[in-house]
Amino acid sequence: MRAPLAKREPGIVLATVFAVIGVAILIGLGVWQLERKTWKENLIAAITARVDQPAEQLPARGNWARLNAGTDEYRRVTFRGEFLKRPAALVYTAGSALRPDVSGAGYWVFAPARLADGGVIAVNRGFVPYDRKDVATHVQGEPEGMSDIVGFMRWPETAGLFTPAHESNDNVWYLRDPQAMAQAENWGTVAPFYIDQESPVPPGGLPKPGKIEVSLPDNHLQYAITWFGLALGLTGVYALWLVRRLNARA
Numbered sequence: 001m002r003a004p005l006a007k008r009e010p011g012i013v014l015a016t017v018f019a020v021i022g023v024a025i026l027i028g029l030g031v032w033q034l035e036r037k038t039w040k041e042n043l044i045a046a047i048t049a050r051v052d053q054p055a056e057q058l059p060a061r062g063n064w065a066r067l068n069a070g071t072d073e074y075r076r077v078t079f080r081g082e083f084l085k086r087p088a089a090l091v092y093t094a095g096s097a098l099r100p101d102v103s104g105a106g107y108w109v110f111a112p113a114r115l116a117d118g119g120v121i122a123v124n125r126g127f128v129p130y131d132r133k134d135v136a137t138h139v140q141g142e143p144e145g146m147s148d149i150v151g152f153m154r155w156p157e158t159a160g161l162f163t164p165a166h167e168s169n170d171n172v173w174y175l176r177d178p179q180a181m182a183q184a185e186n187w188g189t190v191a192p193f194y195i196d197q198e199s200p201v202p203p204g205g206l207p208k209p210g211k212i213e214v215s216l217p218d219n220h221l222q223y224a225i226t227w228f229g230l231a232l233g234l235t236g237v238y239a240l241w242l243v244r245r246l247n248a249r250a
Contacts (some may be wrong), residue, residue, distance in 0.1 A: 012245060019238040020203045023231045028226035037220035044214050047098075050074040055150045061119040064191050069155035073210065077195070078150045081121065083143050089181040090125075091173045096161060098212045105130040109207040110194070112180065112187040113149065120187060122178035122194040123149065126207035138206035151195040153176050221236035 051074050058079035059067060090107040106129045111124045132138060157176045164174045166184070173181065182190040197209040 012242065015238070015241070019234065022234050023157065026227050026231035026234065027145070030224045030231065033220045033224035033227060037218065037224065040216065040218045040220060044216055044218070047074045047212070047216075048214045051076055051152060058115075061115070061117055064098075064119075064193070067153070067193060069193075072153055072193070073155050074127075075149070075153045076198070077153055078148060079115060079195075080146055080148050081115045081123075082146045083123070083125075084112045084114055084120070084187065085209055086112055086187050087171060087185045088125075088135070089173055089185055090128075090171055090175055093127070096127075097152070097216055098214070099127070100129045100213055100215055101210050102208070107133055107172070108176070110173075110176075110181055112182065112185075112190060116146075120189065121183075121191045122181060122187070123151065124176070124194060124196045125202075126197055126206050126209035132206060138202075138204055143202065147200065149195065149197060150182075150199045151197040151209070153193050154191050154196050 004074045017040075018051050053076050055076045055078040058077040089110040091110060092105070093102070093108055094105050096102045106127050109127055109128055110122050112120050114120050128138060135142070154176070156178060159175055159177075166173050166175075166180070168184070171185075176194065178194045182188065196212060198211050199209060201209060
């Protein structure tokens, strides 16, 4: 009586287990990329629809707590405010996927603006190049008094595993977190969102505000095809190995 295959060929069983696990993982990664593709397309569509709308009046301060990133981020708004005489916060950037007019390393200049009703909003006033960090190099851009500001509502970023810590000595941040900035720079209580300023452009051009443009990369279909291709390749390699192994035992 012949022994069962599992007892005669333990190597085949082990290889089969690893092959099945490997193929399952690769297929799972491919499916995940297809899901990411759908998410990215919806995100691009939502951003495009919002940033191209005419600027609407900023929601009243009493409604701020009910706003959220899912339904309100990238809304184009306008409001009248005055920048406070407080230290600005500089957020390091190596470039921007939403501001094609910004290239190379530099800083986003965040500053608090007080509205007529007393509310305070952190405003990303725009970009300054790496070598123009010192406010003395663009002092003509410091606004005075009340002004009409147009911009896009944005929500704070979440720190990742490798996000550098805030450099308090140089006042350099690596995360757009207005609440933390407000606490560190004594801005007072600020809105749960911040504004990416589009206009007005200050005298001298710095900090450089600008319009958000949707230019997000969408390579998820290519990634999905790659993962599915690897799964197919692994299946083929395993099948060829199994046939040769069984033929050698015949």
